[in-house]
Amino acid sequence: MDDTLVCMRVQEELASATGLGNATLQVQVGDGIVLLTGTVASYAEKCRATRAVRRVAGVVESIQEILVLIESPDGVSDESLxxxxxxxxxxxxxxxxxxxxxxxxxxxxxxxxxxxxxxQREECERIVGQLAGVVGIINLLTVRARLRAIDPMQSTTGALRRNAEIRSSDIAVIHTCGNVVLTGTVRNWYERRAIRRVAWSIPGVTLVRDRMQVL
Incomplete structure (x- = not known):
């Protein structure tokens, strides 16, 4: 898809998205890769802008360099946060x-x-991201290794076939000692996210590496 068209669609999506009234954002697109720059008033607003970009057809990858500028006369102390x-x-x-x-x-x-x-790792980040005063999040939580009574490779591929959100059939899964590598092509960001969630849901998986590409 033409980059100019993708850029126009991203700008329209950002303009129509709710909860971005305090954002000042600029969009650049090259080979389907979107660079989003500018400022927002909260971390939650930053997340909403990122999700809006990924909803647009033709977006292959998104890079965000958005600054969170909290406009508060008193601010929020680190102790309070x-x-x-x-x-x-x-x-x-x-x-x-x-x-x-x-x-x-x-x-x-x-x-x-x-x-x-x-x-649980994702839920922690979601909860923290909604709080006033948060500028950014560094999520270093890890997933506990589990004893595996089932074949994780077979379980992952079977779960991908059963999932109604996933239509791509060329996803390759490599599983080594709890680490899963996903490769192949997907239709959009939502399918990509659904595949990652399926991989993470398998007992014994402690790390998922996403090397998939959006068409």
Whole structure:
């Protein structure tokens, strides 16, 4: 697809997306790769802008260099933000108690620890990303290794075939000692994300490397 057309569609999607009223964004496109630059008023707004770009047909890859500029007369201290993050994670039913250690410096939140499943790792980042005062997130959480009673390779390929969201048939799966490598081509970012989630859902998987390409 022509880069000019992709750029126009991305700009239209950003303009129509909800929750981006305080964003000042610029779009550049080359060979289907979108570079998004500018400023937003919160980390949550930054995430919404990234998702909006990935919804557009013709986007092969997205790179974002967006700055979070929090406009507050008093600001949010690191101590206050740390307290908020720890409380929210403690109240989350899906997050094991005491599994996540939180560090905050200049609005950047670092998450460390070990969780049982990747969805818990993603849930921690989602929860933190909604909090006021967050400038960025460094997610260093790892997934606990598990004993495998089933063949992870067979389980992954079977789950991919059963999933209604996945239509691509040329996805190759390589599994080595808990590490999964995904290669092949997909139709869009949503299918790519669905494939990653399937791979992460298999017991024994501790790392997923995404080398798929969006057509």
């Amino acid at each position: 740390l307290w908020r993050v720890e409380r929210c994670l403690a109240w989350a039913a899906a997050i094991p108690a005491g599994a996540v250690k939180v560090f905050v410096r200049r609005g950047w939140v670092t998450l460390r620890g070990v969780v049982d499943w990747n969805f």
